[in-house]
Amino acid sequence: MFGDYSIGDLGSIFVMQGFAGLILFSVYVLMALGLAIIFGQMGVINMAHGEFMILGAYVTWMTSNFFQAFLPSLFSGYFFVAMILAFFASGALGMLVEWALIRHLYKRPLDTLLATWGLSLILQQAYRSIFGAREVGVELPQWMLGSQKVTDSIEVPINGIFVMCLTLLITIAVAYVMYKSRWGRQVRAVVQNRIMAGAVGINTERVDCYTFGLGCGIAGIAGSAFTMIGSTGPTSGQLYIVDTFLVVVFGGAASLVGTIASAFSISQTQSTLEFFMSGSMAKVLTLLAVVGILMLRPQGLFALKVRK
């Protein structure tokens, strides 16, 4: 399949596809972070995670429309406002869902799967009713358009660079919160041993609620980033949920580094292969590789080694 290209062409293809892969990587990482936090802490597989992301995307779209209509002079900065709003909108919805639905199902893990899947259908229909079935696109401010020419045959889009910096910042922030703050310590204690965490004085129910909110809020930010690489529709989130699970499982649950490494490898493989073959063949190959590796390392790429 490489035969038709010269060495120079191949180099450029790999760099540009690699870069396109990096944007995909950013969305994966943001989605997977939230999913991994929620799955790690509560053992809840949140099938509606994609819909929380799409809520963030719709919030971003609404913010952009609002700025266009009422504050055109500030339009260039709308994206930052949108991100914050997306975080809080998805986070608030997440906390509401945890309170109303999930916390009643903690002892029934398979039921949470079904319940959150139902929730995802409800949310999809809600988006369809509220925003319409047609996909919407966000208009990007001027400074995010265009691309940076690196060499004659290599160009990298500016919004891609922006999304990646954003992802980096959020990942660092999440890592800081989880590993340095008092609250993160409580979360990790609950993840390790819920009963014992309660017995050392941690209010596990409150920690659950905030954690679910945080995970969904990060999905909301992923939604903001998503508006730059795809158009937003009621069912757009579904396309990402399976891949994101793959990232979480492949990386090893409860390992931040593992999540990042697996998001990177999956998105790069996917993106590079897509250039040379059809999208579905690329997916098949990626999946086969992941399944193969998971058979050899069922605990995922990175798992902590401690005495049990």
Add this chain to the structure above:
Amino acid sequence: MLAISDLHVAYGQSEVLHGLNVAVAPNEIVAIMGRNGMGKTTLMKSLMGIIPTKSGSVSMEGAELSTLKSYERVAKGLAYVPQGRMIFSSMTVKENIETGLVASGERDVPGDIYELFPVLLEMKGRRGGNLSGGQQQQLAIARALATKPKVLLLDEPTEGIQPSIIKEMARTLKQIRDTRGLSIIVSEQVLSFALDVADRVLVIENGEIVRDDPRDVVDAEQISKYLSV
């Protein structure tokens, strides 16, 4: 300090504790002896709110605990060192102790905890799961003490720990009681340890307290009959 009266605890339909009455005085160390399956751990877990109470009451300085959740009981002054220690194995030693600070509201680990267990200061950056059994036991006690308890519950602290360290642990527990003025309830199968540490020795048999003797009149032979199978 802590008063248990007519405490019934059941797993579903099968009742395990049939109306226990125990009163623990301030500054007292009470050992609860009994064979496996007699209800020691069930008592500890129900005191901590991990297993629901069927009926009866548990009160601390007059405040009723039996309807509270675990973390609320900790806030009221109860602390727990479970059987098997249950430290947070992927967190560092320091972080493990810090989880107990949520209840006391302090920011930093109090220095006297490290004075009590110098080995924990030495290993504070290590993961809890990589400590030896004896060190994990010290860590679990340190974590419980970080919550500033009035009553400390220990469930079989000598299990799986070598004899020389068991002696040292008895000394440490008495030192904790003397310097912090708290009450300790310890469930135990090792009679020598219980006699070493306790002011009062209780025997639990089939979910009922069958003996309750102050240390100086304990008949060791009688008690060991209850312990031998």
